[in-house]
Amino acid sequence: MADRTFEVRRLPGMAAIAITCFVILYAPIVTLVVYSFNAGSSVALWEGLSLRWYAVAWDNVAVQEAAIRSLVVAASAAAIATVLATLAALGTTRTGPFPGRMTIYTLINQPLMVPEIVTAVALLIFFAMIKVATGYTGLAYLIAAHAAFCVPFAYLPIRARLEGMDLSLERAAADLYATPFATFRHITLPLMAPGIVAGAMLAFVISLDDVVITEFVKSAGQDTLPTYMLGQLRRAISPEVNAISTALLALTVLLLTAFFFLNRKRN
Amino acid sequence: MARPSLRTRSPEEQAARSARIRASWLLSTPALILLTFAAFGPLLIVLAYSFVAPGEYSGVVWELSGQGWFEVLFTRDIFDDTVSLAQAHLSIFWRSASLSLLTTLITLIFGFPTAYFIATRPERQRPLWLFLITIPFWTNLLIRTFAIMEVIRNEGIVNTVLLNLGIIDQPLQMLYTYGSVLLGMAYVYLPLMVLPIYASMERFDFRLVEAGYDLYASRLDILRLIVLPIVKPGIVAGSILVFVPSLGAYVTPRVLGGGNNMMLGNLIELQFGQGRNWPLGAALSITLLIIVACALVFYVRAANREDPHG
């Protein structure tokens, strides 16, 4: 179909800049990953392949605790956000337009619009009040804060999935004697499941990546991996941080690849 | 057809309608409650804090005061009580604004060709290229900033290579400069520019380009008169998506800028850390929020104007 002598889509320079762009995007990340396997303690001089820094990170109690905390917070926040986002998506798509729908959209997407640092400061102030009033300083603050900013990320794919779903399927179920609950259980839920999985995965990744809000909300000794790394950056850095970064990176890429193929199968 | 002048609902219609509305709100309520407590509710407290007096060590004293807002732009000399513009703050505002605008510009210059490139790949390759853009997009921002830091550090790979090649005889100080912050921000926010431009380019009908060439347009004409105007909504969206978080950036300037290249986000943090002036921090936060809101309103206006389909 394409004309061999004159390619209409080609604009000179575009491909060159694009390739440069991909190189620039990946070069630092690749460097970081490569030097995490360096035997020496330099991040510039290559002294041979080794898993030394992974062992160092693995044996570091602070890293262990931060890693576990990160996973606990991300899993809890993603679970909460996904459940709430699923309910909200059902409420805003399955019942037709209603007064206030725009308001609900705006409120749910609000964390995407307010700069993180502002939310972080607001939560710092608010949670400080509660901490003083109740004396409780546990992980619940972090989980609540993470769940809140994960809600829009979980909501978007679930809502997209529901909007692509024919309303007449649920009508057909009701017509065939399914109560509203049975309709949900047998028709809506199975059909929206891929959206829920996608939403949960995005929420998990988003929570795992957060630095700013965690940095402000956490109580003493509640570092997650990213805030632990941020703290390390102030000191002399060793490839240990590269190793932690590479591990986190691998987890993210793994989840994204799963997401990519999940999407692909659906289309 | 008959247009009923009087509209009263039958009891059945009314019941069905209110049940529907009630269900919608009921289902959305749990999410709204969480967001109220852990997202937008506390913003109101910040607003309140910006109007009270600072406490001695931290926190606030609950009395009405314009001190916080006053200190956003002015300082009062401790000794002679004279009022002058807060130069430190002004230079941070200026740095935030210039860095954000430059970041947007640089990501646009690199992002547009990248999006164009992906959109013109054969259909089967496109998901893969897109995936290559999404990986950095979802990768932890701190990790990406850290990766840049390692490359440009004095002991980093760039300096080491240059030194070994004898091009320089002592490391270039690249880290902790205005330039390093700009580089880092452009690097971390680039995917945010590419994705929306690609989204509008994907729907672009390349037969229009053929029609353009058919009507004697040059390549530059094609870009200027056909491609750019049609993908403009994507460009506007991408610019907002880069500009807004740039303005509130915290991690990147902190890691790559050191103490001398603070941006608004770092200034805010300072008020809740060492500076301990919560009302000032609150006022600065609200200021940032207002600027972002203005940018978003501008965007919504522009988007509505651009999109002929409403």
Next chain:
Amino acid sequence: MQAPAPTDTTSPLPAIEARRVTKIFGEGDDAFQALDAVSLSIRENEFFTLLGPSGCGKTTLLRLIAGFEQPSAGHILLEGKNISNLPPYKRPVNTVFQSYALFPHLTVAQNIAFGLQRLGKPKAEVADTVERMLRLVKMEHLKDRRTSNISGGQQQRVALARALAPRPRVLLLDEPLSALDLKLRKEMQIELKRLQGETGITFIFVTHDQEEALTMSDRIAVMSEGKVLQVGGPREIYDRPADRFVASFIGDTNFLPAQVISTAGPRARLAVCGVEISAALPEGVEGPALTMALRPEQLRLEAAGAAGALQGVLKDTVYFGTDTHFHITLTDGTPLIARVQNARTAEHAFRVGEPIGARPQADALQALHD
């Protein structure tokens, strides 16, 4: 939840009755009246068709009967009971949706079993009924296929089987054949008729295809702009259209202006384009000026000048294979089309541009309500 019982007794009550049902969508300036005081009475075991142009409110009426919408005024009765307050899942009424609405994540057999399972039928009975339904719609060989992987005609039959399986009192069919090609559509028309006969279930069938309505229905309701204009058997609708809309919507019709000369009981003598003709006047139709409907096939062509025939000039002839249409302009300027079957031997002797006579058959002229 009530299980629909089989309809073996012929109850004297109508299966479905609509009493002055009105439906208004939206409010204020956007308010739109989709149904305007529709009253209908649909008998047990009847194949009843709602016929009308797009947007006349057919689907809206079905949705009200199924319970997806509530009437703005009026009531819907099922076998004499007001069902306005029952949700869809408590009404012994099933629908074959215009888009079929088959559950994409379930197999053909699971789709058919869905309603029975919701009614809490024992497993054995469900399996039994599903088998029977699969046989009824000739889909046994595909029972374990996902519904997204079968053809349009097959989907249509699964939708039908799914709706019939719980043995509803009334089956609602919303243009179930519109997505099928012509040949399949003709086959399915016969299938549907057969199924209705075999199951004895009341069918309410929606279509905007007049031919489909005429061939399949026991009775037809012709709708326009939210109103029911006429209800009757196919012959009655075709031969005695109540008004101009019905006459023009169903088949081809000539409209002729007429003046009443004299009336005698239900009959009147009329002047139609200078010719005196006797015709029956339906109740409520009064002179002096009337519009008469005349089907093109109820005219005989004659040489010009014969007494009692409409006189005009032949403007054009159009050949249609089985018959030929003669376009005539009458002496007063009214256009008239006559349809004459083509005989193999006789070649007609009328020439374009020359005078011609057209004689209506006895009682072929129908006076219309305005």
